[in-house]
Structure formats: C-alpha cells, structure tokens
Amino acid sequence: xxxxxxxxxxxxxxxxxxxxxxxxxxxxxxxxxxxxxxxxxxxxxxxxxxxxxxxxxxxxxxxxxxxxxxxxxxxxxxxxxxxxxxxxxxxxxxxxxxxxxxxxxxxxxxxxxxxxxxxxxxxxxxxxxxxxxxxxxxxxxxxxxxxxxxxxxxxxxxxxxxxxxxxxxxxxxxxxxxxxxxxxxxxxxxxxxxxxxxxxxxxxxxxxxxxxxxxxxxxxxxxxxxxxxxxxxxxxxxxxxxxxxxxxxxxxxxxxxxxxxxxxxxxxxxxxxxxxxxxxxxxxxxxxxxxxxxxxxxxxxxxxxxxxxxxxxxxxxxxxxxxxxxxxxxxxxxxxxxxxxxxxxxxxxxxxxxxxxxxxxxxxxxxxxxxxxxxxxxxxxxxxxxxxxxxxxxxxxxxxxxxxxx
Amino acid sequence: xxxxxxxxxxxxxxxxxxxxxxxxxxxxxxxxxxxxxxxxxxxxxxxxxxxxxxxxxxxxxxxxxxxxxxxxxxxxxxxxxxxxxxxxxxxxxxxxxxxxxxxxxxxxxxxxxxxxxxxxxxxxxxxxxxxxxxxxxxxxxxxxxxxxxxxxxxxxxxxxxxxxxxxxxxxxxxxxxxxxxxxxxxxxxxxxxxxxxxxxxxxxxxxxxxxxxxxxxxxxxxxxxxxxxxxxxxxxxxxxxxxxxxxxxxxxxxxxxxxxxxxxxxxxxxxxxxxxxxxxxxxxxxxxxxxxxxx
Numbered sequence: 031x032x033x034x035x036x037x038x039x040x041x042x043x044x045x046x047x048x049x050x051x052x053x054x055x056x057x058x059x060x061x062x063x064x065x066x067x068x069x070x071x072x073x074x075x076x077x078x079x080x081x082x083x084x085x086x087x088x089x090x091x092x093x094x095x096x097x098x099x100x101x102x103x104x105x106x107x108x109x110x111x112x113x114x115x116x117x118x119x120x121x122x123x124x125x126x127x128x129x130x131x132x133x134x135x136x137x138x139x140x141x142x143x144x145x146x147x148x149x150x151x152x153x154x155x156x157x158x159x160x161x162x163x164x165x166x167x168x169x170x171x172x173x174x175x176x177x178x179x180x181x182x183x184x185x186x187x188x189x190x191x192x193x194x195x196x197x198x199x200x201x202x203x204x205x206x207x208x209x210x211x212x213x214x215x216x217x218x219x220x221x222x223x224x225x226x227x228x229x230x231x232x233x234x235x236x237x238x239x240x241x242x243x244x245x246x247x248x249x250x251x252x253x254x255x256x257x258x259x260x261x262x263x264x265x266x267x268x269x270x271x272x273x274x275x276x277x278x279x280x281x282x283x284x285x286x287x288x289x290x291x292x293x294x295x296x297x298x299x300x301x302x303x304x305x306x307x308x309x310x311x312x313x314x315x316x317x318x319x320x321x322x323x324x325x326x327x328x329x330x331x332x333x334x335x336x337x338x339x340x341x342x343x344x345x346x347x348x349x350x351x352x353x354x355x356x357x358x359x360x361x362x363x364x365x366x367x368x369x370x371x372x373x374x375x376x377x378x379x380x381x382x383x384x385x386x387x388x389x390x391x392x393x394x395x396x397x398x399x400x401x402x403x404x405x406x407x408x409x410x411x412x413x414x415x416x417x418x419x420x421x422x423x424x425x426x427x428x429x430x431x432x433x434x435x436x
Numbered sequence: 437x438x439x440x441x442x443x444x445x446x447x448x449x450x451x452x453x454x455x456x457x458x459x460x461x462x463x464x465x466x467x468x469x470x471x472x473x474x475x476x477x478x479x480x481x482x483x484x485x486x487x488x489x490x491x492x493x494x495x496x497x498x499x500x501x502x503x504x505x506x507x508x509x510x511x512x513x514x515x516x517x518x519x520x521x522x523x524x525x526x527x528x529x530x531x532x533x534x535x536x537x538x539x540x541x542x543x544x545x546x547x548x549x550x551x552x553x554x555x556x557x558x559x560x561x562x563x564x565x566x567x568x569x570x571x572x573x574x575x576x577x578x579x580x581x582x583x584x585x586x587x588x589x590x591x592x593x594x595x596x597x598x599x600x601x602x603x604x605x606x607x608x609x610x611x612x613x614x615x616x617x618x619x620x621x622x623x624x625x626x627x628x629x630x631x632x633x634x635x636x637x638x639x640x641x642x643x644x645x646x647x648x649x650x651x652x653x654x655x656x657x658x659x660x661x662x663x664x665x666x667x668x669x670x671x672x673x674x675x676x677x678x679x680x681x682x683x684x685x686x687x688x689x690x691x692x693x694x695x696x697x698x699x700x701x702x703x704x705x706x707x708x709x710x711x712x713x714x715x716x717x718x719x720x721x722x723x724x725x726x727x728x729x730x731x
Contacts, residue, residue, distance in 0.1 A: 068552075069661060073561035203705050232708040236656050236665050239454045240700035240707075243580055247447050263562055264657050271567060271583045271655055273574060293657070295564035332559065 459693020490649025520642025678728025
C-alpha cells in the first residue's frame with residue numbers, strides 16, 4: 031500500500047512538472063473561435079463561424095508560408111464569466127494566439143480586457159457594441175463586421191427619413207441592447223424624431239406579449255427592436271399576432287440576420303428593413319463561399335450571415351499580418367501590422383482598419399422580399415441602398431477612444 | 437380612465453389578461469409535472485424537452501404529412517406520449533425503488549441529449565409555424581387587442597386542466613392511481629396492473645407537455661431551446677404549488693402567470709426572476725408548498 035501511494039505521488043509530481051516545463055512560445059498559430067454554440071445566437075455564429083475560420087485557414091495555405099495553423103473552438107453560453115474563464119485557459123494553458131468571433135457584447139467586452147492583459151489578439155466579428163472601438167478600445171482588439179453605431183445610422187436613419195418619426199424601444203437588457211438603444215436614440219433625435227418610451231426585457235425572453243402591449247399603448251409609429259437572434263424572432267412573430275402592423279405601427283429590426291429572416295419566413299418578415307455588411311447572394315465570390323460553407327458547416331439549405339463571413343475575413347487578414355511579421359507572439363505588434371496593411375479578401379474585398387480598431391467597409395441597407403418576389407431558397411433580400419465605408423461608421427473623433435490622439 | 441400606481445387601468449387589465457394566458461402554459465406544464473411526481477415520485481426534468489418535441493411534432497406533421505394544427509393537437513400528444521412510455525419502460529422503471537434524485541439525474545441527462553440532437557439537426561433559430569386560419573385575427577376589447585388564438589389557449593388549457601383534475605380526483609381510475617401511489621402492493625393484490633398504470637400515467641403526463649408544445653408552436657419560436665427556457669420556471673411553479681398537489685399546480689400556474697404579468701408592467705427587468713423570489717419566500721414559510729401534502 032505504501033509503495034502504491036509513493037508511486038502515485040511520484041507520478042503526480044512528474045505530471046505537474048511536465049506542465050510547468052512547457053515553453054512560453056511555440057511555432058503553431060492557434061486560432062480560438064469563441065461563440066454561442068447552443069443558445070439563441072448559435073445559428074448566427076456557432077459552428078458556422080468555426081467552419082468559416084477553417085475555410086479561411088485552408089484558403090490562406092499555411093504550408094506555402096512555412097506556417098502551422100490550428101483552429102479550436104469553445105462555447106461561451108452568452109455568459110461573460112464562462113467566456114472569460116475559457117479565454118484565460120486558452121491564453122495561459124493552450125497557447126491560443128488569437129480569439130475570433132464572440133457574439134454577445136457583454137462577453138466581448140470581457141474578452142477584450144483579458145486579451146489586452148495577456149497581449150494577445152481579439153478579432154471581434156460577432157459583437158455589436160460600439161464601445162469596443164470607443165471608450166473601451168484596445169490596441170489588441172479589432173472590431174470587424176458591424177457595430178451598433180453603424181446599425182443605428184443605417185436602419186435607424188433610413189426609417190426616420192421615410193416618416194417613422196416616433197419610436198418606442200424593445201431593448202434586450204444587457205450591454206448590446208443598451209448600446210443599440212443609445213446609438214439609435216441619438217440618430218432618431220438628430221433626424222427630427224422623438225423617442226416616446228422604452229422597455230427593457232431580459233435576454234432570451236420567449237413571450238413578448240406584455241412588452242408589445244406597452245408598445246401599442248405608446249402609439250409610437252415605429253417599434254425599435256434593440257435585440258437580436260431568438261428575441262427578435264419572437265418579438266416579430268408575436269407582433270404579427272397582436273395586430274401591430276394592422277394598427278399602423280411598424281417594426282424596425284435594428285439587428286437582423288438572414289438566419290432570423292429564414293426562421294420567420296418571408297410571409298411574416300416581408301418589408302423589414304435591415305442593415306448588413308455582407309449578403310451571400312451579392313457576388314460570385316460570396317456565392318462560391320456559401321456553397322463551400324454549407325458543406326463545411328454541415329448546414330445544407332442554410333445561409334451564412336455576415337458574422338461567419340467576418341470570421342473568414344478577419345482570420346485571413348490576421349494570417350497575412352503574422353506571415354509578414356514572421357511572428358505571432360506580440361499581440362499589439364500584430365494588430366499594429368493589420369492596421370498598417372490594407373485588408374483584402376474574397377468576401378469583403380479591399381478595406382482598412384482604423385487606429386481605434388474599427389474595420390471599415392461598405393454597409394448595405396436591405397429590404398426583405400415578399401414571398402412572391404423570392405425565386406429560390408435564400409433569395410431573401412433586395413438592396414435598397416449602399417452606405418459607403420466613409421459614412422457607414424462613427425467618425426474617428428467622436429468615439430472617445432483613448433488610442434486616438436487628443 | 438383611472439390610474440393605478442401610475443399605470444393607466446387599461447394597460448393594467450391588458451397585462452393581467454396576458455399574464456393569465458402565460459399562466460395557462462405554466463398551469464398545463466406544471467400539471468403534467470405534478471401528475472408525474474405525485475403519482476410516480478419521478479422528478480421529470482425531460483418535461484421541457486417533451487414540450488419542445490410536441491412543438492416540433494406539430495411542425496413536422498404539417499411539413500411532411502400535411503397534417504394541420506387541429507389534428508396535431510390530438511396526434512402529437514399521442515406520439516410524444518408514446519415516446520414517454522418507451523422512456524419509462526427502458527429507464528425509469530428501474531429507478532422506482534431508488535431516491536428520486538436518480539430519476540432527476542436521468543431525466544436531466546435525457547433532456548440534454550434530446551435537445552442536443554434537435555439542435556444539431558435543426559439549428560437554433562427556429563422554424564416557422566403559422567396560427568391556424570380559423571383562429572387568426574383578434575378582437576379589440578377596448579383596453580387591449582386580444583388575438584383569438586390567445587383566447588383559445590386560455591379556454592383549452594382550462595378545459596384540459598379541469599378534465600385532468602376531475603379524472604384524477606373524482607373518477608374510479610383516478611382513485612386506483614391515487615391508491616397505487618400510497619400502497620402499490622395492496623393495490624396489486626386487488627388485481628390491478630400497477631406497473632402498466634404507472635407507465636400509462638407517465639405517458640399521459642408527457643402527452644400533456646406535448647399538448648402545451650403544440651399550443652405554443654404558433655406563437656412562440658419553435659426552437660430546440662424553447663423547453664429549457666420554460667422548464668426551470670415551471671419547476672419553480674410546481675415547487676410553490678406543492679409537489680404532489682394537482683389543484684395546487686393548476687392554481688399556482690395561473691396565479692404566477694398573473695404575478696409575472698404585473699412585474700412586466702412595473703419592473704420589467706425583474707420579470708424572469710420574480711417567480712424564483714416568490715419560490716424562495718414560500719419555501720421559507722411553507723416548505724411543502726402552498727397546497728403541498730408534506731414530504
């Protein structure tokens with residue numbers, strides 16, 4: 031018995047020392063895709079983003095650059111503490127060099143801080159809050175695909191200018207919803223509209239009847255949905271039931287993805303105005319990517335939103351910067367390189383990254399087609415307007431980002 | 437119109453009515469749970485997944501077999517109830533003599549597996565399901581616009597709850613069931629097939645969950661996580677009402693639906709925690725629940 035105990039102790043000691051002896055650096059570029067794999071945002075990102083990252087690595091062809099690249103993934107369950115723990119473990123133990131995606135703004139803010147602390151890189155394709163390039167900007171973080179300011183300026187402005195001048199907000203009660211409500215309120219007021227009221231609902235609410243009733247009582251022309259994913263779908267579906275449109279009010283879906291439109295069906299979603307920065311059916315390159323993505327993600331018949339497209343774009347440009355620097359060790363250096371090099375990839379074309387970590391590209395105002403206008407599965411959007419990159423995002427000087435001079 | 441606490445009375449009555457509608461879902465689901473726990477001593481965590489399967493069954497029946505809502509109201513509970521019977525025969529019957537905690541663990545694990553399978557196959561954004569033609573539209577009651585479908589939900593769930601209560605408390609079959617819960621050996625001695633009764637009761641409880649699922653499909657998003665969102669609240673309802681009491685589950689379901697509705701008016705940010713606060717208070721004062729018969 032005693033010998034057994036001693037052997038066990040010795041084995042444990044050996045194992046501990048093996049962990050401690052691992053080198054600080056390795057020659058593998060490890061990409062961690064962190065998002066919601068099982069909850070209300072898992073269709074927008076989830077396994078689809080992992081597939082997009084893997085396609086990006088494939089297209090970059092690490093062998094040709096003498097690099098080794100690995101992709102790992104994890105589920106943050108929309109909880110900042112779970113996401114933060116996973117990020118720390120990835121950075122400290124698993125030698126992950128860059129975390130990508132991270133929808134759910136509250137988790138993204140936590141990841142951004144941890145990434146700054148560990149001097150790694152965070153490429154946020156999923157989060158919305160414009161604070162990531164504002165007061166909470168970081169030299170280690172790039173916000174890639176979209177943000178609440180862009181959504182407010184795209185959808186919000188378009189709706190107000192076509193007559194929707196009184197608003198009532200249905201807001202998801204956490205960082206994202208509050209940021210979106212704040213940014214959209216500014217746009218509405220700046221364009222001569224009025225906000226008559228708002229109600230905050232818990233994230234992941236299934237029944238909106240009570241909130242919709244409050245919106246109806248306010249008599250606002252526009253009910254602004256400052257939420258996303260399952261919450262938006264439920265609100266719109268139940269709005270149809272409660273005769274919102276029949277009563278003369280309209281929904282403004284401030285953050286709507288193609289997956290939401292598909293879930294609602296064109297009959298319910300028709301006429302919805304939304305802003306996305308990427309649509310699968312806009313170019314041949316997009317269509318080709320979508321075909322490959324459907325196979326890689328195991329999702330035949332489903333369509334990628336702008337979030338996996340952003341993951342693809344951010345990973346390719348990250349790998350290009352690492353190849354140019356010949357090292358992935360210093361997160362700040364890689365991000366600085368990415369800001370220095372113009373970006374170019376098959377999905378987002380040519381673009382650039384600003385000093386505050388904001389990736390710049392065109393935004394598109396879409397309208398959801400009527401059922402009779404849709405010719406094939408996924409034919410959901412018609413283009414209403416293109417917002418050029420220079421106007422689509424918040425001006426650099428207005429962000430209060432400490433990295434930007436002054 | 438007069439005001440109550442700063443809210444116009446119109447809005448308040450509207451919210452109370454909506455609370456009643458939500459309460460009918462809670463009542464229907466907690467009735468199934470209470471039947472299963474009261475009669476079988478099984479804490480059925482799979483209830484949420486079975487509710488979700490009912491909604492998916494309605495969708496699948498429509499899209500693959502062309503079976504509409506009205507038929508699905510009958511077919512889906514039978515089909516999902518049958519899967520419940522299978523689960524009971526395969527797994528739960530072996531746990532009957534053990535601590536109820538084992539049943540809880542097993543059913544919880546089953547719920548995760550079922551949800552994962554559906555999510556893997558269907559994704560999480562949900563599937564479209566329309567309100568049936570006959571129930572579309574609504575009427576303006578003056579203080580709110582009441583969709584016909586929501587009125588139907590209250591009516592149907594009240595009817596089903598009452599019928600179940602009546603069957604268990606007032607009929608002979610119900611009395612066999614109640615006797616079998618207290619003393620299965622003696623009841624078997626009278627020649628009544630107790631194991632089969634237990635299995636069918638579990639299937640019935642599951643069928644109730646599936647019925648709630650079919651009723652929810654047109655108005656809530658038909659997605660794999662619809663059950664897990666709801667089940668934890670339903671458990672709180674059952675605990676407050678008293679784990680073994682049928683009438684307690686029904687009454688508490690409706691009452692808590694109304695309380696939640698009022699919270700959404702006065703302090704909406706707390707609307708998904710108020711039921712747990714009430715549960716904590718009730719457990720401190722009456723650990724067996726409001727109508728419970730004691731452990």
